[in-house]
Amino acid sequence: MVSAGLSLAVAVCLMAWLSASAAFAGSAPGSLAEVAAAVQPKVVKIFGAGGYRGLEHYQSGFLISPDGDVLTVWSYVLDTDSIQVVLHDGRALAARVVGVDPRLEVALLKIEAQGLDHFDLDAAERASVGARVLAFSNLYGVATGDEPASVQHGVVSAVTRLEARRGVFETPYRGPVYVLDAITNNPGAAGGALTDRRGRLLGMLGKELRNAQTNTWLNYAVPVDVLREVLPQLREGRVVQRDVPPAISPENALNPELLGLILVPDVLERTPPFIDVVLSDSPAARAGLLPDDLVLFVNDRLVQSCKALRAELERVDRLDIVRLTVIRGQQLIEVELAAGDPTP
Numbered sequence: 001m002v003s004a005g006l007s008l009a010v011a012v013c014l015m016a017w018l019s020a021s022a023a024f025a026g027s028a029p030g031s032l033a034e035v036a037a038a039v040q041p042k043v044v045k046i047f048g049a050g051g052y053r054g055l056e057h058y059q060s061g062f063l064i065s066p067d068g069d070v071l072t073v074w075s076y077v078l079d080t081d082s083i084q085v086v087l088h089d090g091r092a093l094a095a096r097v098v099g100v101d102p103r104l105e106v107a108l109l110k111i112e113a114q115g116l117d118h119f120d121l122d123a124a125e126r127a128s129v130g131a132r133v134l135a136f137s138n139l140y141g142v143a144t145g146d147e148p149a150s151v152q153h154g155v156v157s158a159v160t161r162l163e164a165r166r167g168v169f170e171t172p173y174r175g176p177v178y179v180l181d182a183i184t185n186n187p188g189a190a191g192g193a194l195t196d197r198r199g200r201l202l203g204m205l206g207k208e209l210r211n212a213q214t215n216t217w218l219n220y221a222v223p224v225d226v227l228r229e230v231l232p233q234l235r236e237g238r239v240v241q242r243d244v245p246p247a248i249s250p251e252n253a254l255n256p257e258l259l260g261l262i263l264v265p266d267v268l269e270r271t272p273p274f275i276d277v278v279l280s281d282s283p284a285a286r287a288g289l290l291p292d293d294l295v296l297f298v299n300d301r302l303v304q305s306c307k308a309l310r311a312e313l314e315r316v317d318r319l320d321i322v323r324l325t326v327i328r329g330q331q332l333i334e335v336e337l338a339a340g341d342p343t344p
Contacts (some may be wrong), residue, residue, distance in 0.1 A: 035199040036151045041088040041117040043149040043193055045138040046072055049080040060137040060192035063118035068111035072191035074100045078107055085111050090146030099234030102296055104173050108234035119201040124224035127178055127202045131156045135184040137192025137205055154182025177220040178203055184219045194221040250317040258318055258339035260284035266306040273309040283337035297325035
């Protein structure tokens with residue numbers, strides 16, 4: 001699979017418009033056009049932050065409750081106080097972020113509306129290899145009002161664990177995915193809905209990624225089972241944290257300085273753990289960390305302050321490898337590093 005170019009984008013958009021027109025023109029009961037028309041009210045267009053260095057300011061999402069719960073991907077698009085969700089009928093409503101899971105890269109949004117058509121996650125289906133599927137999304141941002149979402153038809157080519165990367169960095173999520181034979185993961189498509197041929201929800205379209213083994217563009221969706229598992233925590237307004245067993249601080253514990261990291265001055269009770277300086281020829285420098293990176297996780301533990309970062313590093317022996325997950329611009333980057341032997 002290769003990345004979709006501009007000509008392909010135009011072709012896909014034209015096909016989507018033709019399919020949508022056929023759906024509203026009427027067709028045989030149970031046809032793909034009829035199923036697509038039934039799913040359209042459950043899919044939304046999301047607009048937010050973007051424009052910086054040519055980044056898209058749009059993505060997709062879908063409704064999971066009648067009173068305005070929207071599932072989508074967690075991305076830089078949501079990094080603003082002015083998120084707008086556009087419904088199938090063209091209504092543009094303000095949205096707020098309720099909860100996120102940065103490692104899974106999923107977010108729950110809330111809009112103020114009632115009686116909305118939606119997917120029932122409890123009634124969602126699983127897909128097997130060879131299943132024929134439909135992908136609904138606002139790829140390339142072609143829909144801005146009451147225009148229908150684009151629809152693509154494809155097949156589940158594999159059910160496997162994600163092994164992919166953005167640039168040179170491995171993705172933080174390595175859980176199960178549906179690998180698709182359609183070119184679904186285009187700009188703006190992330191957060192869209194994957195359904196079966198009857199319109200039943202199967203999963204959520206992910207971001208643009210490359211296969212870590214073949215270096216080709218990877219088209220995939222996260223299964224509903226994975227989304228359903230974190231939904232209670234998202235609805236409680238949490239940033240989902242992966243629990244690890246309690247540990248006793250080792251005698252030779254890590255700290256940021258041993259890794260070559262100087263954090264920003266810790267002047268507040270919860271100063272965010274931004275990297276201020278990366279010392280040259282240090283583990284952090286060799287791992288590719290940069291000033292202004294924001295440390296989000298130490299191993300699987302969420303750190304929301306400089307103090308919390310230091311406390312989590314103190315749980316790790318300096319001879320052991322530690323995994324840091326940082327936010328850099330719109331990317332979530334994971335690196336592994338170690339301080340080495342403590343003896344001079």
